[in-house]
Amino acid sequence: MHMADALLSPAVGTTLWAGTAAVTGYASKKLKREIDDRMIPLMGVLGAFIFAAQMINFTIPGTGSSGHLGGGMILAILLGPHAAFLVMASVLTVQALFFADGGLLALGCNIWNLGVYPCYLVYSLIYKPWVGESKNPGRILVASIMSVVVALQLGAFSVVMETLLSGKSELPFSTFVLMMQPIHLAIGIVEGFVTAGVINYVRSARPEILESIAVSRPLGAEVSLKKVMMTFAVLAVITGGALSWFASTNPDGLEWSIEKVTGKGELPEQEHGIAAALKGFQEKTAFLPDYGFKPAGSESKKEDASPSWPGIEAGASVSGIIGAAIVLGTIVLIGMGIRVVRRRQG
Numbered sequence: 159m160h161m162a163d164a165l166l167s168p169a170v171g172t173t174l175w176a177g178t179a180a181v182t183g184y185a186s187k188k189l190k191r192e193i194d195d196r197m198i199p200l201m202g203v204l205g206a207f208i209f210a211a212q213m214i215n216f217t218i219p220g221t222g223s224s225g226h227l228g229g230g231m232i233l234a235i236l237l238g239p240h241a242a243f244l245v246m247a248s249v250l251t252v253q254a255l256f257f258a259d260g261g262l263l264a265l266g267c268n269i270w271n272l273g274v275y276p277c278y279l280v281y282s283l284i285y286k287p288w289v290g291e292s293k294n295p296g297r298i299l300v301a302s303i304m305s306v307v308v309a310l311q312l313g314a315f316s317v318v319m320e321t322l323l324s325g326k327s328e329l330p331f332s333t334f335v336l337m338m339q340p341i342h343l344a345i346g347i348v349e350g351f352v353t354a355g356v357i358n359y360v361r362s363a364r365p366e367i368l369e370s371i372a373v374s375r376p377l378g379a380e381v382s383l384k385k386v387m388m389t390f391a392v393l394a395v396i397t398g399g400a401l402s403w404f405a406s407t408n409p410d411g412l413e414w415s416i417e418k419v420t421g422k423g424e425l426p427e428q429e430h431g432i433a434a435a436l437k438g439f440q441e442k443t444a445f446l447p448d449y450g451f452k453p454a455g456s457e458s459k460k461e462d463a464s465p466s467w468p469g470i471e472a473g474a475s476v477s478g479i480i481g482a483a484i485v486l487g488t489i490v491l492i493g494m495g496i497r498v499v500r501r502r503q504g
Contacts (some may be wrong), residue, residue, distance in 0.1 A: 159228070159313055159342070159412050160268055163261030164425040167324035174268030174320070177484060181274055182247060182464050185240040185404050190500045191428075192240065194376040198493035200367075200383055201237055203487045205245040205483035207390045208233065209252065210398030213449060213478055215406040218344045223414035224406035228313075230276025231353050232479045236360060240278040246273040248488050256484065257477060258444035262436040271313035280309040291372045293365060295358045302357060304349030314342040317412060334439030337415035338362050345411050347369060360386060387415070398478020402449070403468040436497045449477035 163171070172466055202323040208229035215224035229249075233235035247269045248338040260268045318335045360367055366381045377383075408414070417423045428434055445452070450473030 159271060159310075159317065159318070159410070160260035160273075161248075161264040161317060161412070162424060162427075163263040163437060164259075164427045165317075165321050165324065165326060165329075166264050166267065166433075168263065168432045170320055170324045171266060172261040173266075173491050174270050175263075176210040177231045178247070178266040178269045178274075181243065181270075181278075185243045186496060189240045189497050190503075192374065192427060193493065193496055194370070195497055196377055196383065197237065197241065198378045198490055198497070200387055201241050201493055202486040202489040203387045203390045203394070204233060204236060205249055206394040206486040208245070208398070209249050210254070210394045210478050210483045211401040212249070212481050213398060213474070215408070215410055216348060217406040217408055217417075218341065218348075218411075221341060221344070221414070222408055223341055223394070223411055224237060224408040225342070225348060225411050226277065226405075227349055228272050228306070228310065230272055230309060231285065231302065231349075232356050234277045234281035235357055236367060236371065237351075238374070239281055239426070242281075243273050243277040244492060246277065248492065252485050252488060253427075254440065256308075256445060257449055257481060258440055258447040259449070262431070262440050265431050267316075269291070271316045274317075275312040276305070276309040284308060286333055286372065291369060293361055294307060295354075295361070298357050299351070299354040302354035303347060306353055307346035310342045310346040310349070311339060314338040314411070322469065323497070326425065328417065328425060330419070333419050334415060337418050338411070339340060339410040359389075377391065384475065394482045395479060398482050399475045401476045402478045403470045405469065407467050407469070427496055446473065446477045446480070449474050449481075451476075 161449070206229070211227040211229060213226070215226045217224050229245055230242065233245050236242075237245065250260065250265065250272065254262055254265050285301050285305040286306070289297055292298070315338070317333065318329075318331060318338055321329045321334065322331050357368070364381065364386050365403060366384065367383070367386065369375075372379045384476050410416060413423045416425070427437065443449075450471060
């Protein structure tokens with residue numbers, strides 16, 4: 159559900175940028191007071207895993223569409239809302255800057271849609287009250303599915319509203335919403351099962367992590383995070399380096415919905431103004447656009463060619479591993495920066 163700049167007006171894009179900046183400031187301020195230094199490496203490793211996991215689109219049977227893991231609920235449950243939001247914002251920023259996945263004008267919208275709803279609304283209002291400190295795997299499964307479905311429905315509806323407010327007449331509200339909501343319901347159910355699997359693994363391996371987040375209590379010094387961090391680090395490398403080859407070639411839920419409404423998978427890009435300027439900047443920063451090597455010279459990818467499956471490409475593997483490493487490093491630096499500020503002010 160990574161929006162492209164073509165779906166937004168500058169007014170809507172900059173407004174959501176401002177909203178996201180405000181939430182980022184709030185999350186940083188709260189985390190400065192609450193951050194557990196021992197959780198910073200876990201934040202980085204989980205961010206790397208989510209980056210790699212988002213590269214894998216899974217087919218939604220009978221639709222011709224696909225979906226990918228959002229990961230907001232996984233992060234919120236394992237890290238708490240403030241750390242989770244900053245991790246998700248870091249993942250989406252790295253994707254946009256270095257891999258041209260989602261537009262820069264749309265980055266505020268993407269962070270809002272994929273970060274604010276799961277981390278601040280759904281986790282606090284649905285998952286946490288329902289599960290609490292319970293270790294029951296069935297309860298975790300039901301709560302995970304419910305939470306992810308609600309978060310994705312809110313995100314999908316926000317995409318529709320953002321295009322409506324941007325004046326995109328090619329995407330009439332009623333038609334677009336009738337495509338976006340059902341397909342993201344199906345995606346949410348699948349992601350709910352994945353989320354429950356991840357949470358139940360952590361529950362069995364290190365239940366103290368879930369308990370500390372549930373009651374906002376620092377981890378004890380005797381609790382080792384090495385096993386959990388190693389597991390997610392290995393998963394990030396395997397997922398980004400090899401499993402990304404097996405991503406579905408079907409369009410994702412947003413592209414599929416646009417194609418059903420307009421007959422094509424994307425809207426024309428804006429040739430002037432802030433969107434065009436940001437597009438030019440993104441072309442310079444994205445050294446692995448679309449998670450692959452840049453075509454040699456002026457050669458461009460053939461968009462009409464049917465992509466092969468599995469897409470065994472070195473570019474995808476390099477993108478998955480390097481991207482995960484960049485995310486990990488970025489998040490650790492953010493966490494250390496927050497810790498330094500806290501110590502200086504404390």
